[in-house]
Amino acid sequence: MRKKLMTVALAAFFSCCLSNSTSIHAEESMVSQESTVSTTEFSVTTTEKSVVSEASTQKKKTVVKRHKKKATIKKKHQEKKKSKKDNHQKQSKPKISHAPGSVNGYKPVKAKETEYVGQYIYYNQTDTQWNQNNLSIRSSGCGPTSMAVCIANLQNKSVTPVDTASWARQQGLYSSDGSVHQAIPAMAQHWGLHCMGLKRDYNMIKRSLQNGNPVVGLMGPGYFTGGGHFITLLSIDQNDKVVVADVASRKRTSKKYDLKYIIAQSKQAAANGPFWSIYKSKAAYKVSAKAVKKKIKKAKKVNTVRAIKQCKKVIANDRTEIEKNIPVEKLIIGQQASADTIPSGKINDALYDLGEQLENYELIYVSTHYEFGQQMITGSNLKANTIDVNEILDALQKKGR
Numbered sequence: 001m002r003k004k005l006m007t008v009a010l011a012a013f014f015s016c017c018l019s020n021s022t023s024i025h026a027e028e029s030m031v032s033q034e035s036t037v038s039t040t041e042f043s044v045t046t047t048e049k050s051v052v053s054e055a056s057t058q059k060k061k062t063v064v065k066r067h068k069k070k071a072t073i074k075k076k077h078q079e080k081k082k083s084k085k086d087n088h089q090k091q092s093k094p095k096i097s098h099a100p101g102s103v104n105g106y107k108p109v110k111a112k113e114t115e116y117v118g119q120y121i122y123y124n125q126t127d128t129q130w131n132q133n134n135l136s137i138r139s140s141g142c143g144p145t146s147m148a149v150c151i152a153n154l155q156n157k158s159v160t161p162v163d164t165a166s167w168a169r170q171q172g173l174y175s176s177d178g179s180v181h182q183a184i185p186a187m188a189q190h191w192g193l194h195c196m197g198l199k200r201d202y203n204m205i206k207r208s209l210q211n212g213n214p215v216v217g218l219m220g221p222g223y224f225t226g227g228g229h230f231i232t233l234l235s236i237d238q239n240d241k242v243v244v245a246d247v248a249s250r251k252r253t254s255k256k257y258d259l260k261y262i263i264a265q266s267k268q269a270a271a272n273g274p275f276w277s278i279y280k281s282k283a284a285y286k287v288s289a290k291a292v293k294k295k296i297k298k299a300k301k302v303n304t305v306r307a308i309k310q311c312k313k314v315i316a317n318d319r320t321e322i323e324k325n326i327p328v329e330k331l332i333i334g335q336q337a338s339a340d341t342i343p344s345g346k347i348n349d350a351l352y353d354l355g356e357q358l359e360n361y362e363l364i365y366v367s368t369h370y371e372f373g374q375q376m377i378t379g380s381n382l383k384a385n386t387i388d389v390n391e392i393l394d395a396l397q398k399k400g401r
Contacts, residue, residue, distance in 0.1 A: 099223050099255065099257050099261060100258075100261065101257070101258045101261060102255040102256060102257050102258075102261075103241060103255065103256050104254065104255065104256070105117075105118075105241075105243050105253075105254055105255050105256035106118040106243060106253075106254065107250070107253075107254045108122045108124070108250045108253055108254070114157070117234065117243065117245055117253055118234070118235070118243060120149070120153050120214075120234045120235075120243075120245065121149065121152040121153050121157065122149065122245050122247075122253065123145050123148050123149055123152070123160065123161050123245075123247055124145075124247055124248070124249075124250060125137050125138060125141045125142055125145040125161060125247045125248055126138050126248060130145070130160065130161045130162055130165075133162060133166075135162065135165045135166060135169065136175075136176040137161050137162070137165050139176070140174075140175070140176050140177060140178045140179075141161055141165050141174075142178075142179075142229050142230040142231070142247050142248055143168070143174065143178065143179030143183055143184065143230045144161055144164035144165035144168050144174060144179065144183075144187070145161040145164070145165075145230075145247040146216050146230040146231060146232045146245070146247050147164050147183075147184060147187040147188070147216065147278075148160055148161045148163065148164045149214070149232045149234075149245045149247065150188070150193070150214045150216065150232060150278040151164070151187075151188075151191045151193065153214060153234075154193060154213075154214070154278065154279070154280055155191055155192055155193055155280070156191065159191065161247075164187055167187070167190060168183050168186070168187060171183075171186065173186055173187075178228065179230070180270075181218070181269045181270040181271045181273050182270065182271045184216050184230075184271065184273070184276045184278075185197070185271060185276065188276075188278050193278055193279065193280060194278070194279050194280070194356075194359065195276050195277070195278055196208075196272075196276065196277045196279070196359070196361065196364070197271055197272020197273055197275070197276055198215065198272070198275040198276065198277055199272055199273070199274075199275065200263050200266060200274065200275065201275075201365070201368070202259065202260070202263060203343070203368035203369055204277070204364060204365065204368045205233070205259065205263070205275050205277075206236055206240065206259060206368075207352060207364075207367070207368045208277035208279070209233060209234075209235055209236040209242065210236060211279070211352070211356075212235075213277050213278060213279035214232050214233060214234055214277075214278050215232070215233040215275050215276065215277050215278070216230060216231075216232055216233075216275070216276045216278060217230070217231050217232070217233055217262060217266055217274060217275045217276075218230055218266060218267055218269045218273050218274035218275075219231060219262075219265050219266055219267065219274075220265065220266060220267025220268075221267075222265045223252075223265055224246060224252065224265055225248075228267060229248065230247070231244050231245065231246045231247065232244065232245040232247070233262065233275075236259060237256070240258060240259045240260070241256040241257065241258060241259075242256060242257050242258070242259050242262055243256055244256075244257060244262070263275075279356060304358060304396055304397060304399075305397055307354060307357050307358060308354065308393050308396065308397060311350050311351065311353070311354040312328050314346075314350045315328050315331060315332065315346070315347050315350050316328050318346040318347075318350075319331070319373070320373070320374050322374050323373050323374055326373075329390055331347060331372060331373045332347065332351070332372060332388075332389040332390060332393075333372075333376070333386060333387070333388050333389065333390070334366065334370030334371055334372045334376055334386065334387050334389065335370060335371050335376045335385060335386050335387075336369060336370055336371075336385035336386070336387070337369060337370060337371050343367075343368065343369065343370060343371045343372075345371070345372060345373060345374070346373075347372035347373045348367045348368070348370075348371075348372060349367075351363055351366060351367035351372075351389065352364055352367035352368065355367060358396060360392075360396065362392060363389075363392060366387060366389060366392070370387055372389075
């Protein structure tokens, strides 16, 4: 009995020991599994952090790249803008900063609503009052503005750059690109004035100014402009210094310039330009629109003959002591003047006035390039380069009959 009890006790003891051993192994296995899970979780966490870090870095790179792109675009835009501005300045700014031989003249002065240069009405194309109607006067209206200066001083003080630009545009003579050269004589005619192309003839430009007739000039690249620009020559003094109305610059208007310098600054032009004399007709014969053609022709013939007779009468009455015994017909045989001489005398003036009355270019040219009367008689070579004005007058009289 005792043996059986001991056997049972031993069996129970070994069973208990075996149970504990299994429990320990199970716990170790669980710990091992927990460790593995923990390691896996750490690995996952590390991977997530790495992914987040990479995403953050990529985002930063994208933002930096975007900023760099914006900066590059902005820089290119600024460079393009600067390049465009530089090109515009090169085209519009004069190549010469000053005019050799220029002296102080008249500064434009406002009197009430009208601005003057000396005694002459002056307009500036850049003024706001002329640029409220989409006529592009500020940028392109130098032609109409120069003609407005001529018209206002010779004919109608109320005519402004808006009037001339508006009319010229309606006629297809002016646009935002500027004026065609034929616009100058066309505007003169429309406002009851006369226009004569003087080309680059020094003597004729000078004579026109001496007779109080303004001259419109087209300037080329140089002092007055970077491209093409119309100005108005207003007057000339005894030293051949010219007062101008530069309709784009009051500063340039305040100077007086050598006539030779202004001619040198001009550019090639159509319509007998680049200089045009604007003047009133001294033979303002008004013929009724209802008059018959025969009457008009007869009136023209009588006026031509009358004008020639009047011219000869003026020459006869103004003869000097040396010229008194010489017939008028011989006095109007002229000798060509030297290139640096401007012929001046009562006979020259009378022939120039007659040329204007009859709108005869040949007479005006002769009066500004030939010497007559006493000047011709005292010349060194009487037979060289002479011209007989009697032949011109006879041809005009026959044409008028």
